[in-house]
Amino acid sequence: MAQTTEPAGTAGRVSGFRSAELGWPRLERIPHPPRRLPLLGDVLGVHPRTPVQDSVAMAARLGPIFRRRAFGKEFVFVWGAGLTADLADESRFAKHVGVGVANLRPVAGDGLFTAYNHEPNWQLAHDVLAPGFSREAMGGYHPLMLDVARQLLAHWDEGERAGTAVDVPGDMTKLTLETIARTGFGHDFGSFERDRPHPFVTAMVGTLAFAQRRNTVPVALAPLLLRGAERRNAADTALLNSTVDEVVAARARDGGGQGDLLDRMLEVAHPATGERLSAENIRRQVITFLVAGHETTSGALSFALHYLAQHPAVLARAQEEVDRVWGPTGEPGYEQVAKLRYVRRVLDESLRLWPTAPGFAREAREDTVLGGVHPMRRGAWALVLAGALHRDPEAWGEDAEEFDPDRFAPQAVRSRPAHVFKPFGTGARACIGRQFALHEATLVLGLLLRRYDLLPEPGYRLKVAERLTLMPQGLRLRLNRRSAGTGAGA
Numbered sequence: 001m002a003q004t005t006e007p008a009g010t011a012g013r014v015s016g017f018r019s020a021e022l023g024w025p026r027l028e029r030i031p032h033p034p035r036r037l038p039l040l041g042d043v044l045g046v047h048p049r050t051p052v053q054d055s056v057a058m059a060a061r062l063g064p065i066f067r068r069r070a071f072g073k074e075f076v077f078v079w080g081a082g083l084t085a086d087l088a089d090e091s092r093f094a095k096h097v098g099v100g101v102a103n104l105r106p107v108a109g110d111g112l113f114t115a116y117n118h119e120p121n122w123q124l125a126h127d128v129l130a131p132g133f134s135r136e137a138m139g140g141y142h143p144l145m146l147d148v149a150r151q152l153l154a155h156w157d158e159g160e161r162a163g164t165a166v167d168v169p170g171d172m173t174k175l176t177l178e179t180i181a182r183t184g185f186g187h188d189f190g191s192f193e194r195d196r197p198h199p200f201v202t203a204m205v206g207t208l209a210f211a212q213r214r215n216t217v218p219v220a221l222a223p224l225l226l227r228g229a230e231r232r233n234a235a236d237t238a239l240l241n242s243t244v245d246e247v248v249a250a251r252a253r254d255g256g257g258q259g260d261l262l263d264r265m266l267e268v269a270h271p272a273t274g275e276r277l278s279a280e281n282i283r284r285q286v287i288t289f290l291v292a293g294h295e296t297t298s299g300a301l302s303f304a305l306h307y308l309a310q311h312p313a314v315l316a317r318a319q320e321e322v323d324r325v326w327g328p329t330g331e332p333g334y335e336q337v338a339k340l341r342y343v344r345r346v347l348d349e350s351l352r353l354w355p356t357a358p359g360f361a362r363e364a365r366e367d368t369v370l371g372g373v374h375p376m377r378r379g380a381w382a383l384v385l386a387g388a389l390h391r392d393p394e395a396w397g398e399d400a401e402e403f404d405p406d407r408f409a410p411q412a413v414r415s416r417p418a419h420v421f422k423p424f425g426t427g428a429r430a431c432i433g434r435q436f437a438l439h440e441a442t443l444v445l446g447l448l449l450r451r452y453d454l455l456p457e458p459g460y461r462l463k464v465a466e467r468l469t470l471m472p473q474g475l476r477l478r479l480n481r482r483s484a485g486t487g488a489g490a
């Protein structure tokens with residue numbers, strides 16, 4: 001097994017769901033909602049389509065650690081700053097592949113995101129692919145990111161000229177899918193030439209929604225209740241596989257040399273052991289990157305655009321920054337993107353209120369005591385609820401529900417405890433694509449802000465759709481082309 005960094009742990013080599021009573025000997029110390037029904041559990045007042053938002057609402061009532069039971073499965077949720085910091089201690093805790101993530105195993109197998117800590121392919125793929133996210137690699141992706149962004153601008157120009165509102169989540173999904181597909185795999189899905197989403201996107205949304213749904217259906221009833229959904233899911237999975245197989249076959253036919261993620265997967269051996277990724281694992285990784293590499297970023301961009309449109313003063317300040325920092329330059333260079341400090345704060349603040357990957361699970365490497373109060377057996381796990389952590393008044397103040405990008409001004413960040421902002425997870429299994437996502441999203445926001453004023457649709461109230469990730473639903477914006485600082489080329 002490749003071993004250049006500390007493995008994420010071998011705790012709890014248990015696959016499949018592990019209910020909390022097996023791992024938490026003093027479960028009675030953890031509060032649960034008051035009206036628990038026999039057999040059904042804590043289902044009153046909750047909706048199967050919004051488990052995350054329901055949990056965040058419960059968190060405020062039940063405190064920094066709580067549990068929910070549904071159909072015989074008990075989950076522990078953690079969101080208090082102190083307990084989250086404890087779970088971030090890599091010497092005692094590691095990623096847990098559970099709940100929604102484990103449901104993606106049939107699609108993504110031992111790909112980076114869904115691999116169990118003890119699976120050798122995690123370390124192998126991590127070490128082979130990490131250089132694909134170095135500063136140098138990112139600099140190479142930048143021109144391709146600009147190409148895709150230009151397609152978005154052309155599309156939005158049409159909307160602006162026609163006076164029609166643009167479909168924000170739909171267009172952000174086109175943008176981010178094209179970006180990861182082209183930068184990572186040299187593949188063009190042609191999303192902007194299509195009226196409807198690419199079938200890959202439809203299949204992906206189907207598998208994510210199915211993975212979430214499987215958590216909310218009793219195991220015993222799943223064969224009955226999910227029969228039709230299982231069939232659709234099998235078809236979706238087959239489409240994901242065949243799309244990816246085509247992408248890989250095209251590279252084999254046309255030859256490599258791009259130095260992108262796919263080249264790394266196909267050609268690069270592990271620096272220490274000389275091992276290579278197998279064909280089956282490459283398939284899993286390509287699916288993983290195509291899905292993980294676009295869905296969450298498109299949500300982050302969509303929420304940011306929503307808040308910008310709702311807060312004219314923030315919009316004006318962000319536009320002023322882009323005009324000042326980029327000036328009339330047609331093509332912002334790689335280095336110019338990170339200089340948009342305020343735009344980046346807008347993005348961080350949007351990810352604070354709506355972390356588009358709404359949580360991550362942590363398991364005990366050995367028997368331990370969480371926060372000095374809650375004993376956990378080896379392999380016991382808890383879900384960190386980022387949406388609640390990010391709205392904790394103790395960490396963020398009484399106005400935690402308000403949108404205010406200045407919370408991410410350097411001094412404000414320094415004054416907060418560590419581990420209260422976790423949109424990208426934590427530790428060895430934190431997001432490998434963090435810099436990629438931030439660069440892409442800041443670049444695109446800069447280009448959009450420079451070109452348009454954003455106007456909300458009258459009466460729109462934010463509604464958030466859940467399919468493992470979070471996405472604003474039905475968000476449309478009207479655009480006005482600005483006269484200042486629109487830059488020539490992009």
Ligand code: HEM
Pocket residue numbers: 095101112113114126180288289292293294296297300355356357359360361422423424425426428429430431432433434436437
């Ligand atoms: C705003 C955008 C993004 C957010 C909020 C996000 C969030 C996350 C989170 C929370 C995790 C950890 C999950 C866990 O602990 O179970 C994660 C892991 C991961 N992300 Fe991201 N992500 C984003 C963008 C990206 C992009 C652009 C890529 C690829 C280009 C990517 C690829 C991955 C991969 C491969 C992992 C698994 C890493 C490992 O376990 O070794 N993500 N992401």
